[in-house]
Amino acid sequence: MFPTEKTTVDGRRLLIREAGGSDAGPVLAYIDRISRETTFLTFGPGEFLLTREEESAYFEKCRRTENALYLLAFLKGTIVGTLTFQAGPRPRVRHAGEMGISVLKEHWGIGIASLLIDALLEWAKDGEIVKKIDLRVRADNDRAIALYRRKGFVVEGRLKKEIYLDGVFYDNLCMGLEI
Ligand SMILES: CC(C)(COP(=O)(O)OP(=O)(O)OC[C@H]1O[C@@H](n2cnc3c(N)ncnc32)[C@H](O)[C@@H]1OP(=O)(O)O)[C@@H](O)C(=O)NCCC(=O)NCCS
Structure with a gap:
């Protein structure tokens, strides 16, 4: 399934x-x-x-683990986005895991995150183990929330005061997508 080549909005x-x-x-x-x-x-x-060695070991662990994924997105050989997903190790939780995603600011808005999420969903459907994708997103992160909704994620709950930054507490939304 990977590597795969996609076309950005531009x-x-x-x-x-x-x-x-x-x-x-x-x-x-x-x-x-x-x-x-x-x-x-x-x-x-x-x-x-994390040190370089620890990060490297984590990548290799993800590659060996059938319900974990660490994706990199490249434009002309430069990393412009990443997506991580890790589900639980035991039978009762191996189908559900948490996703994290980011894109370099200079490349926001050309569909890179959207393509990374599509790649995760395709991988999850193909693997037949992962049945639930969860994520946490700061309640004021309108851009990310709009993207997740478009991909079918729904808000499942609100964790109050989860983030503390520059003297202000922020809530996180829990969003989830069933595969
Ligand atoms: C959230 C993030 C991953 C999105 O990446 P991206 O590659 O720019 O996303 P895409 O281009 O695929 O889609 C962005 C969508 O948000 C829309 N959008 C932009 N600003 C918005 C806003 N203020 N409110 C609502 N939607 C907005 C865009 O129009 C686009 O939708 P469209 O494709 O229908 O036009 C990126 O902004 C990022 O890395 N943010 C910082 C880290 C972060 O917040 N990570 C998520 C933590 S949970």
Whole structure:
């Protein structure tokens, strides 16, 4: 299923593939950059503390695990977006997991996140294990919420005061999609 090539809204070729051990350096650089571009993540600049070796080991673990996925999206060889998904390890929870997604700000609005989510949904349907995709999104993240709704996610609940940032508490919405 991966790698796969898609076309963005503005006609560029987007490569989507699973992350591998040697991607750790570029992915950590990407994470550092997005942590400075948006406050909608659960970490700020300098707060994502995995080493290159740990990140690399995590990618390899995802590749070996049939209900986990770490996708990278590339424009001309540069990482412009990532999507992570991890379901539970035991029989009662192996069908359900949490998704995380981000895109470099300079490439927002050309459908990269939409294509990454489509790739996850295709993978989940093909694998026949994953039956539920969950996510948490800050209640004021209108852009992400609109995208998730368009993909069929529905709001299942609200977790109050889950995020604390610059002296303000924010609620998270729990959204879910049944496969
Ligand atoms: C949320 C995010 C992943 C979306 O990525 P993206 O590649 O720009 O998304 P897409 O281009 O596929 O779709 C964005 C959609 O939101 C719409 N949109 C843009 N601004 C919006 C707003 N203020 N309110 C509602 N919708 C908005 C766009 O019009 C587009 O919809 P369309 O395709 O119908 O035109 C990206 O903005 C991002 O990385 N944000 C920071 C990190 C983050 O919030 N991650 C999610 C945490 S839960």
